[in-house]
Amino acid sequence: MELAKIDFQQLRVKHIFFKTKVRALLYGGTFDENFFSPKGLVSSWFDSVGSVRYAKEPEIRELAKIHHNLNIAATALVRQYNNGQIDQAHEGLKGIDLLSDQFLTLLTQVEQRLSASIS
Amino acid sequence: MNLYKFLVHLPDSVVLLSPDLKVLEATDKYLEITRRTREELIGQSFLESFPDNPDDPNSRNGYLLRQSLETVLQTRKTDYLEVLRYDIPKPASEGGGYYLRYWEAIHTPVLDDEGEVSFIIQKTSDVTERELSKRALAIEESKFKFMADAMPQLIFTTDATGNLTYLNQRWQTFTGISLQELQANNWHQVIHPNDLPSITAKWQEAMEHGKEMQAEIRKRDKLGVYRWHLCRSLPMHDEEGNIVMWVGSSTDIHETRQLVLELLESNEQMVALSDQVQHSFLKAEAERKIMEQLIHKAPFFCCTLKGPDHRYELVNENYQKLLPSKDMLGKSVAEVLPEVVEQGFLQILDKVYTTGEDFVAEGVPIKLDRYNNNQLEEMYLTFIYQAMRNEHGEIIGILVFGYDVTEQEQNKQKISKPELN
Numbered sequence: 001m002e003l004a005k006i007d008f009q010q011l012r013v014k015h016i017f018f019k020t021k022v023r024a025l026l027y028g029g030t031f032d033e034n035f036f037s038p039k040g041l042v043s044s045w046f047d048s049v050g051s052v053r054y055a056k057e058p059e060i061r062e063l064a065k066i067h068h069n070l071n072i073a074a075t076a077l078v079r080q081y082n083n084g085q086i087d088q089a090h091e092g093l094k095g096i097d098l099l100s101d102q103f104l105t106l107l108t109q110v111e112q113r114l115s116a117s118i119s
Numbered sequence: 120m121n122l123y124k125f126l127v128h129l130p131d132s133v134v135l136l137s138p139d140l141k142v143l144e145a146t147d148k149y150l151e152i153t154r155r156t157r158e159e160l161i162g163q164s165f166l167e168s169f170p171d172n173p174d175d176p177n178s179r180n181g182y183l184l185r186q187s188l189e190t191v192l193q194t195r196k197t198d199y200l201e202v203l204r205y206d207i208p209k210p211a212s213e214g215g216g217y218y219l220r221y222w223e224a225i226h227t228p229v230l231d232d233e234g235e236v237s238f239i240i241q242k243t244s245d246v247t248e249r250e251l252s253k254r255a256l257a258i259e260e261s262k263f264k265f266m267a268d269a270m271p272q273l274i275f276t277t278d279a280t281g282n283l284t285y286l287n288q289r290w291q292t293f294t295g296i297s298l299q300e301l302q303a304n305n306w307h308q309v310i311h312p313n314d315l316p317s318i319t320a321k322w323q324e325a326m327e328h329g330k331e332m333q334a335e336i337r338k339r340d341k342l343g344v345y346r347w348h349l350c351r352s353l354p355m356h357d358e359e360g361n362i363v364m365w366v367g368s369s370t371d372i373h374e375t376r377q378l379v380l381e382l383l384e385s386n387e388q389m390v391a392l393s394d395q396v397q398h399s400f401l402k403a404e405a406e407r408k409i410m411e412q413l414i415h416k417a418p419f420f421c422c423t424l425k426g427p428d429h430r431y432e433l434v435n436e437n438y439q440k441l442l443p444s445k446d447m448l449g450k451s452v453a454e455v456l457p458e459v460v461e462q463g464f465l466q467i468l469d470k471v472y473t474t475g476e477d478f479v480a481e482g483v484p485i486k487l488d489r490y491n492n493n494q495l496e497e498m499y500l501t502f503i504y505q506a507m508r509n510e511h512g513e514i515i516g517i518l519v520f521g522y523d524v525t526e527q528e529q530n531k532q533k534i535s536k537p538e539l540n
Contacts, residue, residue, distance in 0.1 A: 002400065003400065003401075003404070006393075006396060006397050006400050007397070009393060009396075010393045010394070010397055013386075013389050013390055013393045014390055014393075016386055016389075017383075017386040017387060017389065017390050020379070020382050020383045020386045021383060021386075023379050023382075023383075024379045024380055024382075024383040027372065027375060027376045027379045027380070028335055028347065028376055029379075029380065029383065041390065084321070084332065084333050084334065085333065086333040086334070086335060086349055087333060087349070087351065
């Protein structure tokens, strides 16, 4: 279904933006509290799209969980960076990358599964 | 007391010279370290006894020694001779050549009653061991310096109190300012004025607590462009845990920073774009639904046939009324209506599909098995076959719409052929 394709594409784009935002924060970007709150882009996708149109898909719940962990990891890194542990915070981006790899693999999986079952 | 005996046995290397620089007397210790006998030395010209090492053409020892002794004769004051490498000739019995030796010497005049120099005391210290280890240390230091200069970062060291002690060569390459000028406490002039207060405060705090410091600041390069650097300072401790020095490094992170910000900007646009795509899709979808509804409820019959074998994709209510017992969606016209094949309609559909030209039929008779009971019923239909194209202009199917004119046609025939009734 075309809409599912667009929905998942949106989630992918928003997730990558989230990752870039974290990286930017650790290279002098300005902190945006909303971004990491439940009103943030990715979290709102889960609220307004994920749990509405795909509530019964187990991968979507798992993706929401990974995003939650990403949020926690990112806020910890930002705190570290602001406390002057810049090097350590940069090093910590590796953890974000690992979670992000998990997220994207799962996203591709659910996307393929749903498009295969529809066509 | 035998003063002579006392003198020669002094546990120190001392030699007495006449004002014309002849050796008057020397302590045993002096003879021992210069490897001479009293007979060889006493009465000889001091300078000729210790000539420059001919293997070292740059040696200015003879000149410096003479100068120091002459200064004493002129000023009648003690003169200090800096550390000299003054190699000692090996006696022929030891194979000749020279011993490598470093010396320090003090020349003290002894004046007579008239204030004239009656002789000069030279006290010599063999500092070879000390000098050799100093030189070994210097080699170590030059290794460290080479390493620090080879690093792609700006490196500095300070003493325990924060006074700059070393800057690597890259500081000069990066800033275009000489190391001497930077070292004369001018390093802060390369830091962006807006970053200077915060970095000064952080540095102070790190010094007070003896803790590592990290900060991002802008430093001006030789073209006058401020570039972002990640700066770190680490205290180095001795065995007792006291800070002996601070080592600082400064890594240029300008490119990474720029890249990350550009990436952020472009990803932000991607998000906006994908929102737009979703919005347009939902809008188009809503419009499509309205159209679909309109077509479904339209007062004429309508269907769309997809692909070269004309498969039913959409069928409206009036079309379904035309063929009440037929299950059409996804099936081809030939499957649903085998009876129209021999009536020539399939060829017409094929032609519209290949040429793209409309086909219009007005009140055409057509025999249809409407109820799937093998009973053909004659109907009169006015309709149009119109090619549907995709966004590239290629034909993808056929739109069929028209209306049932059976009643009118039958009435017409009744009027035109009354005699048959």
